[in-house]
Amino acid sequence: MQTGDVGPLELLVIQPTPFCNIHCSYCYLPNRQSTRRMARDTLERAFEWVFSSGLVRRPFTLLWHAGEPMVVPPSFYDDAAAILARYDSTGDLVTQSFQTNATLITPEWCELIRRHRIRVGVSVDGPAFLHDARRRTRSGQGTLARVLKGIRLLRDAEIHVHVITVLTADSLSYPDELLDFYLENGLDDIAFNVEEIEGPNKTSSLQGIEMQERFRRFLDRFLDLALHMDPPLRVREFECPAASALGKRIGAGERVQESKPFAIVNVGCDGELSTYSPELLGLSSPRHGGFALGNVATDSLPSVLASPRFQALDDEIARGVEMCRQQCRYFAFCGGGPPGNKFFENGTFASTETLFCRLHKQACFDVALDHLERSTVQA
Amino acid sequence: MSSITRRELLKRLLGCAAATAGTVVVAESVVAKAQEPTETTDVTPKEPEERADQLAEKFPEPTGDLEATSFVNRAFRNGGGFVNGGFRNGGFVNGGFRNGGFVNGGFRNAAFRNW
Numbered sequence: 074m075q076t077g078d079v080g081p082l083e084l085l086v087i088q089p090t091p092f093c094n095i096h097c098s099y100c101y102l103p104n105r106q107s108t109r110r111m112a113r114d115t116l117e118r119a120f121e122w123v124f125s126s127g128l129v130r131r132p133f134t135l136l137w138h139a140g141e142p143m144v145v146p147p148s149f150y151d152d153a154a155a156i157l158a159r160y161d162s163t164g165d166l167v168t169q170s171f172q173t174n175a176t177l178i179t180p181e182w183c184e185l186i187r188r189h190r191i192r193v194g195v196s197v198d199g200p201a202f203l204h205d206a207r208r209r210t211r212s213g214q215g216t217l218a219r220v221l222k223g224i225r226l227l228r229d230a231e232i233h234v235h236v237i238t239v240l241t242a243d244s245l246s247y248p249d250e251l252l253d254f255y256l257e258n259g260l261d262d263i264a265f266n267v268e269e270i271e272g273p274n275k276t277s278s279l280q281g282i283e284m285q286e287r288f289r290r291f292l293d294r295f296l297d298l299a300l301h302m303d304p305p306l307r308v309r310e311f312e313c314p315a316a317s318a319l320g321k322r323i324g325a326g327e328r329v330q331e332s333k334p335f336a337i338v339n340v341g342c343d344g345e346l347s348t349y350s351p352e353l354l355g356l357s358s359p360r361h362g363g364f365a366l367g368n369v370a371t372d373s374l375p376s377v378l379a380s381p382r383f384q385a386l387d388d389e390i391a392r393g394v395e396m397c398r399q400q401c402r403y404f405a406f407c408g409g410g411p412p413g414n415k416f417f418e419n420g421t422f423a424s425t426e427t428l429f430c431r432l433h434k435q436a437c438f439d440v441a442l443d444h445l446e447r448s449t450v451q452a
Numbered sequence: 453m454s455s456i457t458r459r460e461l462l463k464r465l466l467g468c469a470a471a472t473a474g475t476v477v478v479a480e481s482v483v484a485k486a487q488e489p490t491e492t493t494d495v496t497p498k499e500p501e502e503r504a505d506q507l508a509e510k511f512p513e514p515t516g517d518l519e520a521t522s523f524v525n526r527a528f529r530n531g532g533g534f535v536n537g538g539f540r541n542g543g544f545v546n547g548g549f550r551n552g553g554f555v556n557g558g559f560r561n562a563a564f565r566n567w
Binding site: 084088136138170172182194237264266318319322330331335350351352402403405406432438442444445 | 499500501503504506508510511541564565566567
């Protein structure tokens with residue numbers, strides 16, 4: 074496989090630190106207690122690796138993630154912006170984004186976000202009885218009050234916030250309460266994730282056949298409410314399935330972002346790099362070894378592509394995509410389930426359906442199409 | 453395109469003209485609907501592709517490079533908009549989600565969903 078056969082880079086995930094200042098019950102990050110931080114030299118090498126790799130053939134997003142990104146000081150990101158400017162002098166090539174728990178937001182962070190035009194996604198799970206049940210400090214305290222303070226600071230600074238809410242079994246009984254929560258806090262750009270079986274999170278409260286129907290009812294109800302608002306809320310789990318249904322279908326041989334080699338590049342705080350699902354970074358398996366395929370300081374992209382470990386991994390992932398194509402009715406709209414979920418749930422990338430597929434792909438698609446089918450077209 | 457305009461278009465797509473009567477009224481009507489007993493039918497569920505085909509007939513053709521990968525890539529890539537009669541001509545995605553929004557050819561939540 075040659076460099077031109079992989080990528081182009083769509084998403085660069087950089088881990089400034091694996092550490093997270095809170096301790097969510099469903100977290101998939103294995104090293105979130107580690108306080109290691111990325112050195113400036115490692116950051117320099119990471120950008121040098123990316124921009125010399127031949128993967129940058131279109132604009133891409135740089136996501137600071139895989140630990141709480143605001144654990145490191147704002148100066149880290151000023152340094153990063155200065156390095157980035159050497160490669161992207163016009164600022165047209167790279168869009169930066171934070172995914173944060175928002176508990177550490179200060180006016181200084183807001184200034185930095187505005188200065189570098191960084192996008193912000195906040196993880197918040199709804200009203201306190203839902204959020205604080207799962208998203209707690211290490212001492213067991215709920216975090217919602219601090220999150221909402223952070224969101225208020227962002228909003229006061231006129232920074233748009235989109236939110237990701239992780240749905241657990243408990244959440245599914247409260248679509249109305251969730252909608253009220255978003256409205257009360259001025260949140261109009263919503264994404265739902267489901268509690269997934271990933272990494273250290275070995276089980277999900279959403280396992281069980283009855284959860285699929287509950288999830289569908291939840292989403293149907295939430296969309297009924299959210300899409301009838303004036304203006305309607307933006308709900309990713311409607312818009313993306315709707316777009317997929319009305320857009321060009323995915324065919325044989327095509328791969329989507331998480332299964333396409335080096336469409337995503339993940340760089341850990343010590344410079345270790347991986348591709349495919351970001352959740353795999355920092356993990357290993359007896360059969361595959363570590364999912365990190367090299368280090369930005371020592372391994373060029375051609376050397377990674379030539380390694381038997383990468384080739385075996387890519388072959389297994391490709392077989393899994395082909396199995397999805399042959400077996401799943403939703404393939405034309407999905408392109409195959411995320412490799413990370415397949416590995417964590419099925420023990421192999423050469424597999425098909427997962428809990429994540431049944432809920433976040435299939436149920437979302439079905440419910441979104443229910444709403445499209447009930448809608449009318451006006452010229 | 454402002455996000456307000458985008459929302460107007462979304463509302464149009466969804467046939468939500470009644471929403472102009474006010475949020476409360478619409479919400480109440482939705483509540484009432486949700487409390488109706490579920491009707492049982494013996495209609496066999498349609499296949500996803502069959503449903504999408506029928507929607508494609510119902511909605512005008514998409515323009516530009518709208519790709520099904522948007523389901524996972526969250527990307528209405530390179531614009532072209534959503535569908536005719538509202539979302540196209542720059543519509544749903546080009547030019548406009550949040551603060552100049554849609555950048556990098558990608559919907560905000562790229563395939564990796566945790567951001």
